[in-house]
Amino acid sequence: MSYVFIAMTILLTVYGQITLKWQVGLNPGATIDGLNPRAIITLLLNPWVISAFAAAFGASLCWMAAISRMPLSKAYPFTALSFPLVAVLTVLLFRxxxxxxxxxxxxxxxxxxxxxxxxxA
Structure with missing residues (x-):
């Protein structure tokens, strides 16, 4: 069951990153370097962005469940799989x-x- 929680952690993390990239790309004025408060607030109230934050919270809950069942030194390397997944998805979705x-x-x-x-371990 711990591997299911690890997989959910990775998938929720990847979902959140892809969703944030998508939404920030649609709202270029909503970046810290541009510092357009109205655009940032609009982005933070966007349902997709809220879902990305919820996914991050869900990933944290899954991660706690995973590491309560498995040594951290064995579980943690699997989180690196989010990097290749995000890389492939950004090629496919964002060119x-x-x-x-x-x-x-x-x-x-x-x-x-x-x-x-x-x-x-």
């Missing part, structure tokens, strides 16, 4: 680049998770 450096880095992350998941 971001995925060059050889990103491919190599993603492969290293996945390899690292595989190696760490095989360690005893």
């Amino acid at each position: 971001e680049s995925f060059d050889s450096h990103k491919i190599a880095g993603t492969a290293l992350i996945i390899l690292g998770v595989i190696v760490l998941s095989r360690s005893g």
